[in-house]
Amino acid sequence: MSKDKHSPHNHHPQENGHHTHHKMEEASHEHHVGHNYHDEQIEEGTHDHAHHHGGHGDHDHHHHGNFKEIFLKSLPLGIIILLLSPMMGIDLPFQFTFMYSDILVVILSSILFIYGGKPFYMGAINEFKEKAPGMMALVTLGISVSYFYSVYAVIARYTTGEHVMDFFFEFGSLILIMLLGHWIEMKAVGEAGDAQKSLAELVPKDADVVLDDDTIDSRPVSDLQVGDIIRVQAGENISADGVIQRGQSRVNESLLTGESKPVEKTVGDQVIGGSTNNEGVLYIEVKETGDSSFISQVQTLISQAQGQPSRAENLAHKVASALFYIAIISALLAFIVWIISVDVPTAVIFAVTTLVIACPHALGLAIPLVVARSTSLGASRGLLVKDREALELATKADVMILDKTGTLTTGEFKVLNGDSLSSEYSKNEVLALMAGIEGGSSHPIAQSIIGYADQKGVKPVRFNSIEVVSGAGVKGEANGHHYELISQKAFGKPVDYDSPVGATVSFLVEEGEAIGAVALGDELKETSKGLMDVLKANGIEPIMATGDNEKAAQSVAEELGVKYVANQSPQDKYDLVESLKNEGKTVIMVGDGVNDAPSLALADVGVAIGAGTQVALDSADVILTQSDPGDIESFIELANKTTSKMKQNLAWGAGYNFLAIPIAAGVLAPIGITLSPAVGAILMSLSTVIVAINAMTLRLQGK
Incomplete structure (x- = not known):
């Protein structure tokens, strides 16, 4: 069955084969959008x-x-x-x-x-x-x-x-x-914020449209037509939903979809308006504008929720x-x-x-x-309660739905473990080679590996030459040996390595043999486990709902001992809250991204994790300014x-x-x-x- 073009599911990011290394980057500029507006309202009173x-x-x-x-x-x-x-x-x-x-x-x-x-x-x-x-x-x-x-x-x-x-x-x-x-x-x-306005702030006001003679014409996003080609430079937010015609990059969609890793995007891939282009110039053909765009559909969901x-x-x-x-x-x-x-x-x-x-x-x-x-x-504990009815409802809560990325986990990719797979190299020697081969790269995963080696007191090996292998990783030469640090997919052979569930694995390869492995993943926040016990003690059932993939979701859910649903679009999360409410349950929703905003607004009590987007903060009743899941315990006690x-x-x-x-x-x-x-x-x-x-x-x- 072909999906209706207005369905938000249609915009869900493709799990394409281009992920090699990824890391969620702090989209802190998005965190601040809309603040001035918010402050004016408070002063007006x-x-x-x-x-x-x-x-x-x-x-x-x-x-x-x-x-x-x-x-x-x-x-x-x-x-x-x-x-x-x-x-x-x-x-x-x-x-x-x-x-x-x-x-x-x-x-x-x-x-x-x-x-x-x-x-x-x-x-x-x-x-x-x-x-x-x-x-x-x-x-x-x-x-x-x-x-x-x-x-x-x-x-x-x-x-x-x-x-x-x-x-x-x-x-x-x-x-x-x-x-x-x-x-x-x-x-x-x-004062209650204005979620709709903050959402609009994620999308740039103007777009650079590429004309037939390759010149650039800057025009308001509202004037974009389907079929226009727009240019988006590194660090800019993408101004409309579309498909990449030229260029490749990693696009950070975590605030929109909950996918924790910036997604590798190349020609033919879909991109969502409001997401951030991390690197490289992209030329994008506009596919959706106005009401049928992803952000618009999220806005529609929020206004539906606010009418309840x-x-x-x-x-x-x-x-x-x-x-x-x-x-x-x-x-x-x-x-x-x-x-x-x-x-x-x-x-x-x-x-x-x-x-x-x-x-x-x-x-x-x-x-x-x-x-x-x-x-x-509450404020002394970093809890801002915008609506006092939230406290009353929280005491009757049956279910708490929690987002994964950035809420229960740090949302940052860290080295979970590194190992030697060869009797000729110790664990530290493998790590020294990995840190050395990644030395020249500003790539987030490279930085994680270099940081990990530094933490362990391991000095990187000096490489004579290093080059990037497109879509696979890096290769280089040191001490007369050739090494590659490539993704599991690029290596392509089975390796006897027990990696943590849901982790991204890269292998260090010498002469076609895997001599070392490094696993990177999103770490649980320290207080996440304790929170699950408190919720269960209070008779509240925790359910983790994430836009991330099945494997990543399963590993976190197993570690926490909770039910979960993965690959959730904003519409899916909204439907989940709605179905639980229809069963007569009182629902608390905890989240931090645009993909959580409609369900934060629809839930009986919406709790926003403070480091997320302004949109999520505006849709919620309660804000945890310190982004610590442990503060949810304080909120339940306060309620x-x-x-x-x-x-x-x-x-x-x-x-x-x-x-x-x-x-x-x-x-x-x-x-x-x-x-x-x-x-x-x-x-x-x-x-x-x-x-x-x-x-x-x-x-x-x-x-």
């Missing part, structure tokens, strides 16, 4: 932090203005209101009033109501649209009732002369605390939602009962007190304080501890409301217990203090 899962509730309000600015501008107004208004009718020592000070309070409160209250109203409208009233609806209810009733109280005082208690103190303090809570949380969470709804139940939202309904029902019941048993003014006071008591002061700080503490703890602190704080913060609301409504009035506003206020402050202290006790174990 008003950027819509719509999380990629389009989650509701506590995320929607992040784009209703900049909470820091609104808080700082509202603070002076709020402080004056608090100084001039008695708290629930009690004069506090720091408060004072003067002739018509209550009129001033009405004016200031009206400004604060419109300016400081706006983000909450916008949030509440969204919650009602989604038929899920929660924190924003609860706050809006509190500030509206306390504001309008207080304005009525002041008007009544001047028109009827009777003293009606106002709630301006509660109104002012609620707005300030809620704005502060949201500012703390936004500051902690930081979140799986986090968002505890705070659920608690606030319950309180909202309890407050409304209690206030209504209180109103009806007190109208029947006493009179309208009494009923109004009980109903209003109930709604004001329901205001979630402690609840508003319960989560942001834990988030702020958890964020600073468990943060979530339990959040639950404790919600219990404290909401527990007060659940108890106080019915008492405020007058449930215990028949036995002579009513909640005087003063006691309500003291309880409210107490629960806020307990919540703050509890958040500060969050700790992580020493590493």
Whole structure:
């Protein structure tokens, strides 16, 4: 069956026979693309932090203005209101009033109501649209009732002369605390990056098009047509998907496909836009542009993933939602009962007190304080958590999918072992010859061998002449002997040498006989093994998914004792995450390349390894800045501890409301217990203090 040309599988790099020696090179310039853009967003602070899962509730309000600015501008107004208004009718020592000070309070409160209250109203409208009233609806209810009733109280005082208690103190303090809570949380969470934009940054803006008369015309990549011939020089990123017409090189596709070794490419081979041409000039015929290109398809996958709804139940939202309904029902019941048993003014006071008591002061700080503490703890361990729902979801995770190259392994080719295959040469003599014959080469594998000899204190043999054997290796002459260092494939004869699984082997050959062997491979990171044990202990099943070949994947998976899938394109990884989610599993995805970006965005929790691409960082919820798999253990611990602190704080913060609301409504009035506003206020402050202290006790174990 011929593959549809739009299928991303079609772009998967060919396993061609041109690999001789390879090494992944640091594509560090790609790591930085898009950073300036990212920083601007953070400084602006008003950027819509719509999380990629389009989650509701506590995320929607992040784009209703900049909470820091609104808080700082509202603070002076709020402080004056608090100084001039008695708290629930009690004069506090720091408060004072003067002739018509209550009129001033009405004016200031009206400004604060419109300016400081706006983000909450916008949030509440969204919650009602989604038929899920929660924190924003609860706050809006509190500030509206306390504001309008207080304005009525002041008007009544001047028109009827009777003293009606106002709630301006509660109104002012609620707005300030809620704005502060949201500012703390936004500051902690930081801004979500823009994965799509960073992806586009991998592809150069302009391409050098070769015209019929061999002159070069530089034109925007968007103007490229299928069939154009483009020239790509060493060190440049390839600007479009195509096929090489002239030239040969090693192309680093690791950031795009996960293939750990730069791939030998020559005439007739496919190349992917966004990959890096390591050496030599390539002339490439453009085969795919625009929407059908590899990068575009990855972009499409990312936007599909970002459209998926979140799986986090968002505890705070659920608690606030319950309180909202309890407050409304209690206030209504209180109103009806007190109208029947006493009179309208009494009923109004009980109903209003109930709604004001329901205001979630402690609840508003319960989560942001834990988030702020958890964020600073995480940052000290090199964990940047961009989305707090990720912590909640991580505690429920069933499966963790891990990329191999650069995540579990170093992604750099190192000498795994070197041996003599001849009784006439010792191991060190073979190594000295290999280091000598590679002496003149800047080839990555040559550098690995020279570095390995140096490490072992072996001095390279001096060669008189060295020449490159195209597609095979190198040959040279030393001490009157002819030697070749060539790939296993180029040597072509069976050799009795036990090489590590998945390693690239080269033989040192003298007069047609293999006298030495060197095996190079991608090394496991030190902390990878320990991580597997921690995951299993936490009931999370690890699965390794890699774009690398079957042999390389199998050797790493066997060493780690995990399930694996190899030769994965971005679409394959995406499908794997999707199928696990469809089975109802909660999935964490860990990766570092463009090929991981769509699955990072789709997974319930995406964890990006920090040395990877900006695209991966932007698609993830959590970034491990030190690129150490061991930090995933810290993330799991942070998730468990943060979530339990959040639950404790919600219990404290909401527990007060659940108890106080019915008492405020007058449930215990028949036995002579009513909640005087003063006691309500003291309880409210107490629960806020307990919540703050509890958040500060969050700790992580020493590493």
